[in-house]
Amino acid sequence: DTAVSQTPKYLVTQMGNDKSIKCEQNLGHDTMYWYKQDSKKFLKIMFSYNNKELIINETVPNRFSPKSPDKAHLNLHINSLELGDSAVYFCASSQFFGGTDTQYFGPGTRLTVL
Amino acid sequence: QKEVEQDPGPLSVPEGAIVSLNCTYSNSAFQYFMWYRQYSRKGPELLMYTYSSGNKEDGRFTAQVDKSSKYISLFIRDSQPSDSATYLCAMSGDNAGKSTFGDGTTLTVKP
Numbered sequence: 001d002t003a004v005s006q007t008p009k010y011l012v013t014q015m016g017n018d019k020s021i022k023c024e025q026n027l028g029h030d031t032m033y034w035y036k037q038d039s040k041k042f043l044k045i046m047f048s049y050n051n052k053e054l055i056i057n058e059t060v061p062n063r064f065s066p067k068s069p070d071k072a073h074l075n076l077h078i079n080s081l082e083l084g085d086s087a088v089y090f091c092a093s094s095q096f097f098g099g100t101d102t103q104y105f106g107p108g109t110r111l112t113v114l
Numbered sequence: 115q116k117e118v119e120q121d122p123g124p125l126s127v128p129e130g131a132i133v134s135l136n137c138t139y140s141n142s143a144f145q146y147f148m149w150y151r152q153y154s155r156k157g158p159e160l161l162m163y164t165y166s167s168g169n170k171e172d173g174r175f176t177a178q179v180d181k182s183s184k185y186i187s188l189f190i191r192d193s194q195p196s197d198s199a200t201y202l203c204a205m206s207g208d209n210a211g212k213s214t215f216g217d218g219t220t221l222t223v224k225p
Contacts, residue, residue: 041152041202043202048212090157092157105158
């Protein structure tokens with residue numbers, strides 16, 4: 001069983017489109033995250049939810065909107081996609097927020113904006 | 115200037131070599147120091163974490179933190195081809211949920 005799963009794995013779309021990426025974790029964790037990894041492997045946190053409540057909201061364009069319908073799911077919706085949005089987006093989860101709690105990452109969604 | 119700087123690599127070593135991966139940082143509030151390993155086209159996985167200064171050993175891997183120099187290292191002994199991956203250092207303050215990552219160092223271990 002996959003602990004943290006993301007769909008789709010690959011997403012190729014045109015500039016200006018709106019797209020969503022879904023994430024689910026079956027670990028019973030309270031906290032979920034979205035990260036963006038650019039072509040140079042730089043991994044940057046975008047959002048974090050704890051018990052469905054937004055607790056980290058980094059400087060991210062408001063075209064990006066996370067939604068957590070329940071503790072096991074954290075989706076990412078992106079409006080008006082731009083070329084610079086091309087990257088790999090990773091979802092992660094941890095049991096708690098804070099301390100040295102291990103974050104478990106999903107396999108990533110490779111987004112290409114043409 | 116970035117808060118976390120990681121030796122850029124790439125690094126290529128023969129099997130059995132000792133590998134040293136390094137990061138420096140500027141934020142003295144960082145207390146939790148982590149190393150993640152990321153295989154190609156996979157998500158990062160936590161390899162080791164250390165709280166504050168000191169050493170931590172796990173099998174062939176040793177993590178070192180020197181807070182006075184704001185410098186952390188990951189040593190891999192008897193490196194194996196299966197160690198070939200990108201290694202990311204990460205660190206955080208009280209709130210370890212918000213980690214700042216280095217850019218990653220890609221390691222290739224040749225048989």
